[in-house]
Amino acid sequence: MSQFNYLNEINSLATMDGPITRGPLQRWAKKGCNENINPSLSNSFKNHSNINISSCNQSLQKLSISANQSCNNSALSNNKTPTRNENKKGKKTPSKTKSPGHSTTPTPNKASKTPNKADRFIPSRSNSNYDLCHYMLSRDDDKSEETPQTAAGEAIGRALNDTEPGRLLQYTCKAPAAPEGYQNRLRVVYSQTKVPSSVKCNTRYIPQAPDRILDAPEILDDYYLNLVDWSASNILAVALGNSVYLWNAGTGQIEQLLTLEGAETVCSVGWVQGGGSHLAVGTSMATVELWDCEKIKRLRVMDGHSGRVGSLAWNMYIVSSGARDGHIVHHDVRQRDHAVANIHGHTQEICGLKWSPDGRYLASGGNDNLLNIWPIAQGQHYSQPQHILSFNQHLAAVKGLAWCPWSAGILASGGGTADRTIRLWNISTGSNLNTVDTKSQVCSIVWSTHYKELISGHGYAHNQLIIWKYPTMSRVAELSGHMARVLHLALSPDGTTVLSAGADETLRLWKCFMLDPSKKKEPTDAKAAKSLLNLNSLIR
Incomplete structure (x- = not known):
């Protein structure tokens, strides 16, 4: 049942x-x-x-x-x-389990005194009109049947010049201009932080192709020689084999200065400072010749070395020469006895030699991987250097040397194939400021006079030019075009053009330091105009 x-x-x-x-x-x-x-x-x-x-x-x-x-x-x-009882506090407790012989007595109802907690509300389904609900959900928006909310939204939208009814806010193409003379006092509070210089938009255009290409037949493919120099008079001197040629960059005129006899070759050239017409020429016969380029005349021949003269540097009327014998000789061109000092600081050939712009330091780099700094105090004779600073961090020959023209005491040096690094030095403190691995042989370095940048020429294995940002040494641009290593670099007098001489027997002119149109400033007096022709001009 x-x-x-x-x-x-x-x-x-x-x-x-x-x-x-x-x-x-x-x-x-x-x-x-x-x-x-x-x-x-x-x-x-x-x-x-x-x-x-x-x-x-x-x-x-x-x-x-x-x-x-x-x-x-x-x-x-x-x-x-009857299976559950209610205590005095209204809490439900399970009833005690009894044996089959006993009975269970139901508890009298207490609903009249206390409400039933199990009571719940069940809505009546008959009150729902499904046809009306379906019509309200599926009907199209009709402007004739507007609710008060829709009418209010359209009124607010018209007040705000809104184009769509019901929308309270809308983006416009451009905010209205502030009244003239208005200054926002919260500009400092809500202004952005300064953007790093590496992220800033660079408006300067750097051409990736050379502006001009010149032929340089029979140029010697030798890492230890210095065969190109650009004077302050805009005359470029190039040594090709046993001859020296002068190219006027303004007119394009080419003139042959000299030709050595026999098997002699030209190993280095260097213009006098200040825009003069005198050119020093180092030869493979261990001599230094002084030529007057206006008269196309040799003035004198100076000796003092036992090996070829591969590097030359001028300091006013003193021309310093570095040779394969490891010696540096200071020649005073005004005196009959020209050799005023003979310095021994290298054990192998000297391939890099540069005077600082203020004439206080002479930097020399040799094939013995040494970089030496020779300080010269005011009023002190060149034969009595105060003390010598020697750096041996490079792992190959140090040829690329360049002094910063707008920061005193900053020197850049580059090493050969086994080193491939460019190092920045502070000569005042003797510290290495920065070191960057270029992945290529460093043949030459030149500083820019308009920007805080420097450019380096490289050999094996990329044969390119690289522009570096100072002092972070981040790459600004890479210039490719030479089919062989870039042996020499020279900067034009106005500081806008760099000439590169490669072992592929070509000379290429790169307009990589052209003035930014947004930063270009015209000189306001004669002194500023004169500084444009000086290699030691400051950054604008």
Whole structure:
């Protein structure tokens, strides 16, 4: 019998369209039903103490079905099941489990005193109009049927000059201009941090191709020689084999200065400072010749070396020469006895020699991987150097030497194939400021007079020119075009053009230091105009 009761109970629970027979009554029905409860039914229910749980569930189901017809029977469905009791505080506690011989007595209903916590609200589905909801969701927007919210949004949009109804804010193409003389006091607070110089937009255009290409036949492919120099008078001197040629960069005129006899070759050339017409020429016969280029005349021949003279440097009326014998000789061109000093600081050939712009230091680099600095104090004789600074950080011959024209005491040096580095030195403190690996043989270095940059010429393995930013030594540009290593570099008097001489027997002119149009300034007096012709001019 119990199995049929169970099936009937399942069927009643699964019925969806019938009346709700289980669960508590609504609040409005609960109050009236509790007052008119039939005491005879409750007393008879209490007397049946031996009723089992299944029969109790069946009777409760029947009483709940008749609850819609009689409030007396519906009150019985509000009673709690006999398996749970309620303590004085209103908390539910499980009933104690008893033996099969004992019976369970139901707890009298307390709904009239305290509300039932299990009561819940079930909305009536008959009140929902699905046709109306479907119409409201699927209908198109009609301007004739406007809600108050839509009308308010359009009014605000018209007040803000909005183009679309209902939109409160809209991006415009450009903000209105501030009134004349307006100053934003919050500009300092909300201004951006300063952008690094490496990220700033560079308006200067650096051509990747040379401006002009000149032929240089029979130029010697020798790393230790210095065969090109550009004077302050805009005259370029180039040594080709045993001859020296002069090229006027302004007019394009070419003139042959000299030709050595026999098997002699020209190993170095150097213009006098200050825009003069005198040119020093070092030969393979260990001599230094002094020529007047205006008169095309040799003035004198100066000796003092036992090997070829591969490097020359001028300091006013003193011309210093470095040779394969490792000696440096200072020649005073004003005196009959020209050799005023003979310095021994290298054990192998000297391939780099440069005087500082202020004439206080002489830098020499040799094939013995040494970089030596020779200080000369004011009023001191050249034969008595105060002390010598020697640096041995390079791992190959040091040929590329260049003094910074706008920062005193800063020197750049470059090493050969086994070293491939460019090092920046502070001669005042003797410290190495920066070192960069160029991945190529460093043949020559030149500083820019307009920008805080320097350019280097390289040999194996890339045969290119690289522009570096000072002092970070980050690459600004790479200039390629030579088919062989770039042996020599020279800077034009105006500081805008760099000439490179390669072992491919070509001379290439690169306009890599042209003035930025946004930063270009015209000289305001004669002194500033004169400084443009000076290699020691400051950065603008």
